[in-house]
Amino acid sequence: DQQVKQNSPSLSVQEGRISILNCDYTNSMFDYFLWYKKYPAEGPTFLISISSIKDKNEDGRFTVFLNKSAKHLSLHIVPSQPGDSAVYFCAASLNYGQNFVFGPGTRLSVLP
Amino acid sequence: GAGVSQSPSNKVTEKGKDVELRCDPISGHTALYWYRQSLGQGLEFLIYFQGNSAPDKSGLPSDRFSAERTGGSVSTLTIQRTQQEDSAVYLCASSQTGISSYEQYFGPGTRLTVT
Numbered sequence: 145d146q147q148v149k150q151n152s153p154s155l156s157v158q159e160g161r162i163s164i165l166n167c168d169y170t171n172s173m174f175d176y177f178l179w180y181k182k183y184p185a186e187g188p189t190f191l192i193s194i195s196s197i198k199d200k201n202e203d204g205r206f207t208v209f210l211n212k213s214a215k216h217l218s219l220h221i222v223p224s225q226p227g228d229s230a231v232y233f234c235a236a237s238l239n240y241g242q243n244f245v246f247g248p249g250t251r252l253s254v255l256p
Numbered sequence: 257g258a259g260v261s262q263s264p265s266n267k268v269t270e271k272g273k274d275v276e277l278r279c280d281p282i283s284g285h286t287a288l289y290w291y292r293q294s295l296g297q298g299l300e301f302l303i304y305f306q307g308n309s310a311p312d313k314s315g316l317p318s319d320r321f322s323a324e325r326t327g328g329s330v331s332t333l334t335i336q337r338t339q340q341e342d343s344a345v346y347l348c349a350s351s352q353t354g355i356s357s358y359e360q361y362f363g364p365g366t367r368l369t370v371t
Contacts, residue, residue, distance in 0.1 A: 150298075187260070233299060235299075241351065242304055242312055246298045246301070
């Protein structure tokens with residue numbers, strides 16, 4: 145039973161446009177959410193996070209939105225750049241960082 | 257500064273053999289995590305260390321898997337009597353403790369292939 149879901153295995157967008165990556169979760173006890181980016185043959189790198197008490201966090205081109213009632217979060221990348229092409233993992237924390245549950249990832253391709 | 261390192265980067269082993277995977281976390285990071293990523297799958301949580309103790313071992317897939325951490329630093333993940341389904345990339349991550357330090361820093365992973 146997947147507690148964190150990323151229903152789109154892949155996404156393609158044109159350079160300069162907005163990329164929207166979605167993540168749904170089932171466990172209302174998650175207290176923190178994070179997005180990681182992963183390039184081939186490398187470990188994931190942290191991108192942006194949001195506490196469960198907030199609904200938006202912004203960092204440069206990256207914004208994460210959290211809708212607790214819908215158990216949904218999304219990552220917006222504006223404007224998208226070819227270097228953003230990677231696999232994006234949504235992750236959720238339980239017990240203040242003692243457990244992390246990752247989604248299966250979404251492969252983003254930004255086309256020049 | 258130095259990031260998380262893992263060794264070996266690649267390991268090919270025969271079914272039934274034991275393997276040891278090593279993780280060197282970022283200096284000063286007290287939390288350490290092991291994950292694995294099987295082909296086409298997301299990251300699967302295996303075990304978490306706070307210092308040298310592992311309060312949560314629930315993610316270990318079977319009793320063939322064990323992990324230890326010594327000196328609050330280096331960790332080893334041991335897989336005994338390896339099976340083909342153990343083939344995956346094993347990732348280690350570390351983080352500082354505290355509610356403001358959820359961000360995990362990942363190593364490059366060890367690709368394990370069981371033949």
